[in-house]
Amino acid sequence: MEIPQILFKFKYHFIAGLLLALTVSSFAVLAPRFLTVLAYFWPLFLSTALFLALVLVFGRTSSAAAAGGNSNNNIAGEVFLDYVAGHHELQLESQASRSD
Structure with a gap:
């Protein structure tokens, strides 16, 4: 009789754990796959990478020109x-x- 009373004290913990497990499993099932997200956003990723590369190139060339005296x-x-x-x-x- 003691064990059910002790477990009854932790009923909110069990409910919270169950809800957390259901939420995480539903996100895992319902969320799109990584390749789907990558296929959708690849133009944005590519343009951002090119912009950052241009910033680096212009930063190095302008600092080299400024160092020229x-x-x-x-x-x-x-x-x-x-x-x-x-x-x-x-x-x-x-x-x-x-x-x-």
Whole structure:
């Protein structure tokens, strides 16, 4: 008689475990296969991979060009960043001082 009373104390644990097992098994049965998802999203994966490859290529080539000693590229980049950040007054002052 003691064992059923002890098990009755854990009835919510058993119900939660059963619900979790049913949920996981239903996801496993109802979810699409990996190849189906891959077949649907392959253009997105491909375009993202190409974009990241281009970012890496342009990043390496622009850093190599900047390391070549051409300081005009760095100045132009700083002026552009100041303009985008909204520091228009600083841009005009920095252009005037650099052109002298």
